[in-house]
Amino acid sequence: NAGVMQNPRHLVRRRGQEARLRCSPMKGHSHVYWYRQLPEEGLKFMVYLQKENIIDESGMPKERFSAEFPKEGPSILRIQQVVRGDSAAYFCASSPNRGVSPLHFGNGTRLTVT
Amino acid sequence: TQLLEQSPQFLSIQEGENLTVYCNSSSVFSSLQWYRQEPGEGPVLLVTVVTGGEVKKLKRLTFQFGDARKDSSLHITAAQPGDTGLYLCAGAGVEIKAAGNKLTFGGGTRVLVKP
Numbered sequence: 001n002a003g004v005m006q007n008p009r010h011l012v013r014r015r016g017q018e019a020r021l022r023c024s025p026m027k028g029h030s031h032v033y034w035y036r037q038l039p040e041e042g043l044k045f046m047v048y049l050q051k052e053n054i055i056d057e058s059g060m061p062k063e064r065f066s067a068e069f070p071k072e073g074p075s076i077l078r079i080q081q082v083v084r085g086d087s088a089a090y091f092c093a094s095s096p097n098r099g100v101s102p103l104h105f106g107n108g109t110r111l112t113v114t
Numbered sequence: 115t116q117l118l119e120q121s122p123q124f125l126s127i128q129e130g131e132n133l134t135v136y137c138n139s140s141s142v143f144s145s146l147q148w149y150r151q152e153p154g155e156g157p158v159l160l161v162t163v164v165t166g167g168e169v170k171k172l173k174r175l176t177f178q179f180g181d182a183r184k185d186s187s188l189h190i191t192a193a194q195p196g197d198t199g200l201y202l203c204a205g206a207g208v209e210i211k212a213a214g215n216k217l218t219f220g221g222g223t224r225v226l227v228k229p
Contacts, residue, residue: 042202042219056216091156105156
């Protein structure tokens with residue numbers, strides 16, 4: 001029963017390095033969402049992608065952050081030149097279609113910037 | 115910008131007591147979802163409410179969607195230690211076609227049920 005797979009589970013980066021977070025959606029799901037969660041807070045929407053397309057990136061910081069979901073392979077959230085404020089849990093969720101349907105979340109990647 | 119406010123932020127009760135968590139907004143949502151999140155894990159969907167005034171029950175959990183689709187509540191009867199966790203409400207905007215499943219999350223309510 002393969003759910004949404006995220007890796008790595010934990011990632012430590014020094015300031016200025018790059019972080020690459022990967023997400024494999026559930027089988028049959030072609031819609032992927034990335035959310036960020038700060039400690040003791042709710043989740044904040046970052047970006048919504050469909051295969052090879054960015055549908056909505058209104059929650060993504062304008063600089064240093066990018067996301068892709070290629071035809072083959074996992075979705076990637078890339079953070080360049082990380083800063084301490086990027087430390088958070090990053091969750092990926094997938095759904096089978098564009099409509100309102102349950103989101104299936106992965107267990108997240110916890111990024112720590114030292 | 116659509117915002118969802120949850121209250122209280124933290125709730126500590128004894129096993130067997132009842133509790134209610136509230137989720138409020140000034141915006142209308144096409145649907146509202148409730149999730150529970152355990153430490154170190156992703157949120158897990160509990161229920162989706164779609165119709166204004168709708169009430170759904172899941173064992174000891176009762177979910178209600180306000181008539182105007184701006185607010186929701188989660189009521190747990192006879193809470194058990196296994197109910198401990200972070201409860202999150204999340205609303206889907208009315209512009210479904212553009213937003214897809216883009217959800218606006220509340221800040222969460224951390225529930226602690228002591229044995």
